[in-house]
Amino acid sequence: MKKRLLAMLMAGTMALSMTACGGGGASDGGEAADGGEAAEGAAKIGVSMPTQSLQRWNQDGTNMKEQLEAAGYTVDLQYAGDNDIPTQVSQIENMIAGGCDALVIAAIDGSALTEALKGASENNIPVISYDRLIMNSDAVSYYATFDNYKVGQMQGEYIRDALDLDNAAGPFNIELTTGAPDDNNVNFFFGGAMDVLQPYIDSGKLVVPSGQTEKAQCATANWSTEEAQKRFENIITSVGYGPDGVKLDAVLCSNDSTSYGVQNALQAAGYTADNMPIITGQDCDKPNVKNLVSGLQSMSVFKDTRTLADATVKMVDAIVKGTEPEINDTETYDNGTGIIPSYLCDPVIVTKDNYEEILIDSGYYTAEDVA
Template sequence: MKKLIALLMVLALVLSLAACGGGEKPAPEDGATDEAAMIGVSMPTQSLQRWNQDGSNMKAKLEEAGYKVDLQYGGDNDIPTQVAQIENMITEGCKVLVIAAIDGSSLTEVLKQAKEQNIPVVAYDRLIMNSDAVSYYATFDNYQVGVMQGQYIETALDLKNQKGPFNVELFTGDPADNNATFFFNGAMSVLKPYIDSGVLVVPSGQTTQAQVSTQDWKTENAQSRMENLITSNGYSPKGKKLDAVMCSNDSTALGAVNALVSAGYTKDDMPIVTGQDCDKPNVKNMLQGLQSMSVFKDTRTLADKVVGMVDSIVKGSEPDINDKETYDNGTGVIPSYLCAPVVGTIDNYKELLIDSGYYKESDIQ
């Protein structure tokens, strides 16, 4: 009887140990955690279509990859709001910060906190200046965007073979956005030789980036300036001809077109108008003959690359980089990944935007 009791006690102990062992979780591998890492995503504004798309794409793809996401928009390009949001992201323990800065030079102080907490920072589409806290930069080839816009005007006006003179006006973006410099310089690398030779003429005389900038990239600011140019230079459908308007993006292009339409321009006499982002109102204008082209930057592609960067950072490996020379933010060259932009026109919009699933046909009708 004593032997039977002892045997039962041994069996009970064995079963108890087995049960305890079965309830334990194996130690996580290096870089792994039981709880999904929180990623902070800071976008500049919801007043422009593209940033809404960028933000929603980033959030969806990061969550699909297994991360928690704190997505914030900086009001209507309000710098103090963005700074406060980033401070909160640091405080709540975000493992990586993905930031599209309102002003590329305004985040130096808040990002010192990120560096102190060893939180890597990925600059998203806009380079963050004067901060050694920036680990990586993901964007499109922004200089090439400008080159494409300049080349489109060059081809459409046949500048290589025609003597002109052709009248052109120039619009670029917010001077605080480092990308505006790349867009403008890329376009001028094509157009300036023709301006210097007199084949292209800028009747307003406004040819520097400072003179042609658009505060906050806002449509109404571009529209107001275009209205002034029309009045002061005497442009009209029946009078002084305006052959081209080089706009660095779609919000400025929309403002220029609004002003031209108000002045009586139609698809039959509209100058060549460039743009960027393939925003819905601008694609509609392209289909109506009111805008000539828009450089398409597929935000899904950029989001994919950034998610890959974040995943590599969290797991302790090196992100995919294809440029280590171009983008110096004042503290050194930032390792970057540049996605390729594509020219969108009425001839290829369906393949580029509809067939790819970026838009539905009803979005642009």
């Protein structure tokens, strides 16, 4: 905590001695959002995103850069290839060596940045862990994310209510899919959902015919659509699921990329919108919203990246100005060095019935985007 307080005090004066951030990334900022040059001596913020292969990270990076530049900061936005950890480590080290005054990092592997961030601690550079908590590093000053436990709860509650588990006789068949084992968020997504669903599994009202109920068994490397599809194809074959085979009532999927892989596998096995099981998701990726509208996916949890970017920019602004950022959680997120003060944004359930209001009327997508 002493380091965090010192970092905040130091950050207010560091704008007097700034140099350019490390280059070599996908996008190096330097102009304000209105097209004008950033003010001379403006603070320089390094933003590290994990990949451009998933839609949501492109949106996160773009929103972050636009809002930081609109606030008057110079931005070095970099993507680490396709979830390449050595690339992200190198980019972060370059940002530190190049004199960035604060770092916003969405980690590929929350435990892989301990050494890279020692330089941030030594140079009193504040670090905001973005969306995914960076573990085992005392360089992390704050955490900005959505309420990820609530995301999982929403998914579990949706399945509970759609199957009417409190009243229907059952039993119902369900399978479970979650994301990357090195992403700390999985603990909250999967944990939140299973806290809702586990009592029904224990009572026998929900049955997992594959027997794969542990987080490690249900994990998907890099949240990959292809890996999720392969795993689910194996489950379909081993259990005998199919429109004319063993009935599948629901699939818990922690996000949209894994959900899309599951849907691909089920469609290849003969399922259509008319007999598709209940399938959850998260992020409201465009292909998934299209499937949601057509009936192939039941719901997705929307995490408006504009909201998270706005909260993070306010956090950066407070840190650079030497004031206390707004936080609303001081109990939940321990990264191994202590509780990290956090700001949690609220997620929202999106279905076929409300997607226009939440996604299109808000300007997040156009009707053509998800037609």
